[in-house]
Amino acid sequence: MPPGTADESFLHRVVTVLSAFRPEDDGLGAAELARRTGLPKSTVHRMALALAETGVLERRGAEVRLGLKLFEIGQRVPRQRVLRDAALPYMSDLREATRQTVHLAVLEGHEVVYVEILPTPGGPDLPSRIGGRFPAHATGVGKAILAFSPPPAVRSIVDGELSRVSGRSVVAPGLLVRELERIRKEGVAFDREESGPGIVCAASPVLAPDGSALGALSVSGWSGRMRLHHVAPAVHTAALALSRALGDRPSGALR
């Protein structure tokens, strides 16, 4: 080990191992985990046994998978729980009124994390998953949140690498900044096939009493079947109503 290098701590390694599980995975073996994490097989194996002992992982023969205990603890995370519980009825109304798929997301670093998704029977198969991530600058919810976020956080994203998720993603920093200004004025963000081909979306921020964004609501559908100027007022209204409801409650700590 090169001297001066703060080698990864034990806890970092644990998180690395847990994060190595992908959504589509079921059980993984010690060798596969070692390959994904870059850790010695012996180390991963010992750790997997210890984690299984605690219930964080579950043994299935020789393989190991994420345990139900992680799901239980994950549901108690305040950042999603409080917002999700308050938003659910508004999301339900929004789906009813627009007959489209409704999303609720929060910002985490340079990406959004989807907290809840209400799919609609006839709608497209979207790549978004509850608990999944997506680059903030390439989604409606992401831009809606960024438009009402502290300048330093926005700067960090604008000056960072703006990945081209689809052919129409906004990757020019100047263009993105100007779009955020427009969103700040109008209160609604749009995504015209920027996150995926054939998919459009209108999004509006959920605001704390101090004006900063806690998250965002959105409505998504096929570009041919959904008129953005039609659903935009509905999304905006729902987000305003939710913001007001959150402000009234003594919900306290969301940010």
Place this chain on the structure above:
Amino acid sequence: MPPGTADESFLHRVVTVLSAFRPEDDGLGAAELARRTGLPKSTVHRMALALAETGVLERRGAEVRLGLKLFEIGQRVPRQRVLRDAALPYMSDLREATRQTVHLAVLEGHEVVYVEILPTPGGPDLPSRIGGRFPAHATGVGKAILAFSPPPAVRSIVDGELSRVSGRSVVAPGLLVRELERIRKEGVAFDREESGPGIVCAASPVLAPDGSALGALSVSGWSGRMRLHHVAPAVHTAALALSRALGDRPSGALR
């Protein structure tokens, strides 16, 4: 520490600290965490800082709370993800048809863990929460699952302590065994105010191709407003349809 006792390992302590957060909590201080876990304050404080470094916990001033990363990982847990994704449309239909609150739960030890809940506007405020636990013998979903579970697992619960959750909970082992036999014959379990006053529920197991229960669906409502013999066929039908859909797919590892 009594000699011979294998003092709790570091990982056990980490899980203890994470489990110390209750659903209604937001941020907790080092002293409060030390009190709840029984660990030395110094130890908890150091651990909290390390966990915050990994993103598992988030620092909020001097306090610390469960981090969004835990929610993300929790959503990847296969036991809930595969079942929940497959069940959602059937649950939605069931709510539509019965106009009552629909639950999906799995068995974990002596308790059920709620995986998904579709509330209905006019329904009662139930104590159940997604990711929450409840004694299996005192709920409709619990009894539905137990009726189709391996005898050793059932024995362990029947012979264990059958807590009296409400005044009408089944606490007599013999009575419970006989009820499970009836459920096995009819395919539907009932809960007549056994888990809470004024609440009734009909539940039916989601079965793997081998006949063992993966989880259960239920419909709950006010005892005066919902007729059990009316919703029972609907729950049973939905559960059968879901079981068949899971059997057809190469979903693989659910148990």
Place this chain on the structure above:
DNA sequence: CGGAGCGTTCCGCCACGTGGGACGCCCGGT
């Protein structure tokens, strides 16, 4: 029949988790 990949076990080394104690701070009661 041989090699590749797997899960599992071993063991000497030393990083790092340990926890009692101390410190400065902000309270709220007197």
Place this chain on the structure above:
DNA sequence: ACCGGGCGTCCCACGTGGCGGAACGCTCCG
């Protein structure tokens, strides 16, 4: 104004337990 209790934070000598290269037995496949 004073003081005591609770808080977050920090320190440091101690020794536990994580470390990981290596080796073993196994199964599968060409």
